[in-house]
Amino acid sequence: MKPERAQLEDVLRSLAPAARYADIRHTATHQQHVKVRNGEVDHLSSTVDRAIGVRVLVGNGWGFAASSDVSEESLRRTAARALEVAAASNVASTQPVTLSDIEPHVAKWESAYRIDPWSISIGQKIEHLMNATEPMRGDARIHQVSGEISCYRQEKTFASTAGSFLEQTTTQMGGGIEAVAIDGDEFQRRTYPNPFGGDFQAEGWEFIERLDMPRKALEVRDEALALLAAPKAPAGRFDLIVGSAQLALQVHESCGHPTELDRAMGLEISLAGGSFLQPAMLGTFRYGSDLVNIVADATIAGSIGSFAFDDDGVPAQRFHLIENGMFVDYLTGRDTAPFIGRASNGTVRAESAARIPIIRMTNINLEPGDTPLADIIASTKRGIFVETNKSWSIDDLRLNFQFGCEVAYEIENGRLGRMLRNPLYTGNTPDFWRSCDAIGDRASWQVWGLPNCGKGDPMQTMRVAHGAPAARFRNVEMG
């Protein structure tokens, strides 16, 4: 069912006379999703998606064609279609397309896991989720409890006219629980370890065991109930301590996306938007305080943003985007990096072979500082601590943002105080990061998997991750 290397190379040879460059990908994507809700199995599905995709550069025109029929006949038909599409693009593409240099690679890579997600029966997965959710039921105000486990495996083959032949397989798991409490018009949701399916790692069942959702169930329930009666988080300006999980999403929205070079070049402006970080600002623009170091690192073992080669065939890399507060690099691909006079740093990926590879985040991490979280809290006279994302919104240049969190706590004279509900904070990206005056140490640093980053047309959801500690930001607007 998977095309042989000789087949792929034969098709690439047939494209070579007309194309400046061509590549072929094949993916087989396996997913299983189990969700329980209020003591019932709410959703149980298995999906297998196979696809081939052919990308061709003719003159200055890109063409791409894909099919779910992965037969040899379909592969040749798809390749011919890609050529036709590329020739059409060339009619309305007058700016030269330059590809950064690449070495040919032949390699095989697999992400590691100890317990195969598919070796655990559906019955065991349901039982685990029931054990994690049933203890949360009982109080009449708990309207809904739910838990879910997701399994994901993608096998990918890549061959290009640059001479590369790459086989990569990633295996990932995710899981989480939530409790919804309702009292009159008050609606509160509390989750563990994160909302929207929980946390995700490139591991096997051992990750679900490590999450130990059953152990956290009563804590989640109690916090959902407590939020019903908690005072509303105040409006005004406060020193804000952002917990690791929420800060991971802050990094995603306010650093990850604006450092995508395709956005900065205007290539994604119609849908996702542009970027306030323009190439002329490289090396000179102060993005954050001296404490702020943000790296892109596609090499972290066990993270869902990791791989060995991107979908241009460029090796995975680790590099700074923000170094000591200064904006120093973008996420790039082979056809965008020359725009800033650099070589690709290997961040081009597609959701599957049926989609065009575009610049995507890998693991975009705020590096840990050297201050224990307890010391950050202790040194805050009057502030708010927020944790776990509830809502997110940011403008088309990634400047003005607003985040809502599941929970907040008052900080008075260095101590955590009352729980607060419905906290919202807002700001301007560089002003916010420049106000960062304390970054948590490695003890509060964690890599969070985010499997649903949306970008492109048609929309592609990409699996990315963010390492983040807790950190403090001065004089942030809330409410």
Next chain:
Amino acid sequence: MSAILERALEAANAEADASYISVDQNITRFANSQIIQNMSEESAWLTLRVIVDGAMGVATTTVFDDEEIARTADLAREAAQHSNPIQGFKGLYRDNEPVPRVESFDARTAAVAPLEKARALRDMFDRATQLQFAGSYSTGSATVECGNTHGVRRSAQMTHADATVIAIGGSGSGYATARERSCDGVAIAALGEEAALKATLASDRLEDLEPGAYDVILEPPALAEVFDWMNMIAFTGQSFEDGSSFFVGNLGKRVLAENFTLVDDAIEYMPFPFDIEGLPKRRVALIENGVIRTPVLDQAWADRLGLAPTANAWHLGAPDHGAAFHLVMAGGDSTREEMIRSTKLGIWVTRFNYVNGLLEPKSALMTGTTRDGTFLVRDGEVVARLPNLRWTQSMVEAFSNIDAISRERRSVGTWYNMFGGTLAPVVKIRGWNITGKQEQSA
């Protein structure tokens, strides 16, 4: 009807339904007045749902040989065996009523060549070289088949043409969009002109605005994005069941403005004859003259909630348990120009960006920003361009404060919805809360 669907239903060896969808979609993306991505995709997938003792399991595949279909049936059956019976579920659709006769397919749209689209875009680029154009132009066709073990069989073809154009000038941008069943309804040159007009309007007059409550005039793309979120947090069977929707406790009650009517209507708008469970499509009022009528439901959740079926399943076993893919807001008797003339101080909004509706779902509190054409209206005239503004607003409140609705409506596509879109007018709403703005830092 394809043999694939029949083989799948046979392999289920139990009560079951299945859908087989094949698509041919062609998307040309452009930016900086260049084609930057151009794709053609032919894909097909089979989804099989098996019912065992009132419980359901779902499996999907893109490979259709006998061995893979048998494996898919095994997976779906295994899932059903581990699931619980759905309370009140009376089984899959049996009535097999006739479906409405609608025109959902246009042969010319299905056959538009990449070269034809490229030439149309090149013409648009060349007509206004002082501007930069970005956007996408998509055409495609699909064959949708579904059926079940009770003898229901449905098949229909559909096409779509969808374009968005952003024009970028020296001091601002403009936007225009269209979505229709036929490419004849999507004129690239006209969209380019509309976007260009917005990009250059009041380009020499820039003003600022302090946070506060203002009258807003919202164009159809702005409304459509709000409706996308209301679809998720308020209209679905799941949001009704879990209590997060403001529909809960309000069925039959007037909660919103009397001039606000919102229906799901696949008969008149982006026509399609049935939902994926095989139920005939019909006009379903969600909100009628401000009165909350019903959430949209799949068959199982209609049974579970004891509500009338609405024929709104679009993916077998989807956890939303119903979605409105053909949203139509009733038009009024006004025009955009009349709304501007009647406004003392307000904001004319082309489009929203990155709306989020999860802040406080019971009041449909949302936030987002404006983009691609935000204008200050003072004393009945458009007097200046504004920066992109952040707003934070309860939609329950907003749709209780509708001052005017235009007669003319526009069709807007959504990224998650291959079947339909949103048909919306221009509306004028009182007291929309502006909470911030886009500011570049030095």
